[in-house]
Amino acid sequence: xxxPSAAIVVAIxxxxxxxxxxxxxxxxxxxxxxxxxxxxxxxxLETLAYVPAAVLETLRAAGHDVVVxxxxxxxxxxxxxxxxxxxRFDRGRRAPRGLGTNxxxxxxxxxxxxxxxxxxxGLVNEYGIPTFDAPxxxxxxxxxxxxxxxxxxxxxxxxxxxxxxxxxERGGPDHLIYFxxxxxxxxxxxxxxxxxxxxxxxxxxxxxxxxxxxFFPLVNPDGVRWDQRTNSNWRKNRNPASAVxxxxxxxxxxxxxxxxxxxxYRRYFAPSTYAMSDSLASDLPGSDQFHGTAPFSEPETRNxxxxxxxxxxxxxxxxxxxxxxxxxxxxxxxLDQSTDPDQHFLNPAFDGxxxxxxxxxxxxWIDEPEFGRVAGVARRTAVxxxxxxxxxxxxxxxxxxxxxxxxxxxxxxxxxxxxxxxNKVYGFTMEFGPRPQFYPTLTEYRQDVMxxxxxxxxxxxxxxxxxxx
Numbered sequence: 012x013x014x015p016s017a018a019i020v021v022a023i024x025x026x027x028x029x030x031x032x033x034x035x036x037x038x039x040x041x042x043x044x045x046x047x048x049x050x051x052x053x054x055x056l057e058t059l060a061y062v063p064a065a066v067l068e069t070l071r072a073a074g075h076d077v078v079v080x081x082x083x084x085x086x087x088x089x090x091x092x093x094x095x096x097x098x099r100f101d102r103g104r105r106a107p108r109g110l111g112t113n114x115x116x117x118x119x120x121x122x123x124x125x126x127x128x129x130x131x132x133g134l135v136n137e138y139g140i141p142t143f144d145a146p147x148x149x150x151x152x153x154x155x156x157x158x159x160x161x162x163x164x165x166x167x168x169x170x171x172x173x174x175x176x177x178x179x180e181r182g183g184p185d186h187l188i189y190f191x192x193x194x195x196x197x198x199x200x201x202x203x204x205x206x207x208x209x210x211x212x213x214x215x216x217x218x219x220x221x222x223x224x225x226f227f228p229l230v231n232p233d234g235v236r237w238d239q240r241t242n243s244n245w246r247k248n249r250n251p252a253s254a255v256x257x258x259x260x261x262x263x264x265x266x267x268x269x270x271x272x273x274x275x276y277r278r279y280f281a282p283s284t285y286a287m288s289d290s291l292a293s294d295l296p297g298s299d300q301f302h303g304t305a306p307f308s309e310p311e312t313r314n315x316x317x318x319x320x321x322x323x324x325x326x327x328x329x330x331x332x333x334x335x336x337x338x339x340x341x342x343x344x345x346l347d348q349s350t351d352p353d354q355h356f357l358n359p360a361f362d363g364x365x366x367x368x369x370x371x372x373x374x375x376w377i378d379e380p381e382f383g384r385v386a387g388v389a390r391r392t393a394v395x396x397x398x399x400x401x402x403x404x405x406x407x408x409x410x411x412x413x414x415x416x417x418x419x420x421x422x423x424x425x426x427x428x429x430x431x432x433x434n435k436v437y438g439f440t441m442e443f444g445p446r447p448q449f450y451p452t453l454t455e456y457r458q459d460v461m462x463x464x465x466x467x468x469x470x471x472x473x474x475x476x477x478x479x480x
Contacts, residue, residue: 018061020081020447024051029369031056035413039288044332046290048412081447088450094239095120103132109189111204111464112196122185124236127229130188131158138195147310149233150250155314157227160220168223168322169479170471173315174331176266178234178245179449182456183331186463187228206465207399219471222479225322230311231266246299248311253296261296264303268292270422271306273344284366292416302417327474328423328438336404336445338393340385341424343409348374366414385437388473395469396462402445
């Protein structure tokens with residue numbers, strides 16, 4: 012894409028999953044975080060893509076059913092209108108407040124990278140929460156910082172939230188920080204939370220806090236800073252090690268293809284899944300899905316995994332993304348099944364066969380009780396988000412249209428099986444903001460804050476109901 016910031020958002024429609032899958036398999040486009048199949052308003056299936064005008068005409072000339080969803084990004088979505096330029100938390104002297112406890116406030120614009128750190132300082136100064144510094148500095152030396160809602164003992168923490176992975180998906184770090192701020196304020200002042208049409212009692216606040224929450228709001232600080240500075244629809248980090256001279260888009264690695272879960276996609280997946288499209292992953296630096304030079308080659312992914320290692324009793328993991336309005340549950344490499352336990356990601360007998368979604372040659376094993384748990388938690392989370400303001404959210408399996416390799420949710424879910432001494436973790440991805448644009452207007456941003464607050468709250472309560480140990 013020559014000018015990613017000027018993309019037209021389109022919906023590609025098809026009569027069935029097989030046809031839509033074949034389109035994604037053979038057509039390398041920007042499908043957002045990952046290609047997902049949703050029901051269109053005429054009852055068919057569709058997936059979104061981000062294309063320049065010339066590509067739109069090419070697709071139509073080839074006979075594909077393509078509907079324009081949104082035109083070029085308008086000025087009210089640009090960084091100079093929607094991203095803050097100062098420090099509203101005054102180097103931690105002021106603590107953030109979320110909309111769940113202070114619904115009438117003017118939040119202002121999206122937090123810049125420095126404000127995210129200042130907001131954490133404000134929470135520390137106001138509430139005395141413990142924090143941690145991730146040990147692996149990024150290529151620009153930014154490092155990473157997170158916090159804890161609970162005691163000092165690492166074994167007391169069971170819920171883990173990350174955000175700020177794909178740089179262009181604006182607002183994720185803010186939503187996590189404001190949710191944490193709401194919990195802490197409600198705990199301190201004996202109140203509940205109210206996110207639009209969805210409310211929670213003080214007792215539920217305490218129950219959510221009782222799960223023990225670890226939050227890491229800005230996984231990709233270099234990428235986010237660059238995207239906010241350039242409005243370039245940037246997805247990756249800023250690692251230049253594999254960059255091609257003269258191709259600025261070849262800088263960086265897609266963090267959410269760099270985890271140690273079926274990372275070597277040419278070994279593990281069917282060749283047809285990557286021969287013509289890079290949606291699964293890519294070993295070409297110019298791709299937005301470039302997966303790096305090795306699993307965990309990037310400090311950002313090593314930091315996320317370090318938290319999982321440091322808090323060994325974590326059970327529930329959510330990675331916050333945008334923008335389709337989905338809550339995704341395992342698995343992401345192929346569709347789920349509960350009849351053949353031999354079909355699983357560790358079995359080399361199925362190498363080279365995974366990822367052909369419409370076919371029945373391979374399905375990822377998940378036992379029925381576990382499927383019920385993850386699907387049920389995803390459903391509760393999605394329903395809560397939709398109750399806030401009536402925007403559509405739904406639970407979906409992560410591989411409902413096309414597979415992914417090296418994603419965070421699959422890595423988290425795989426740890427307990429790949430390394431039996433590791434704790435069992437249930438990994439999810441939240442796609443907030445059911446709209447086509449990654450850059451929200453301030454009105455959309457405010458609604459996202461409320462939707463995500465309710466979703467994360469419901470996720471904690473659902474985890475508590477299913478069990479956190």
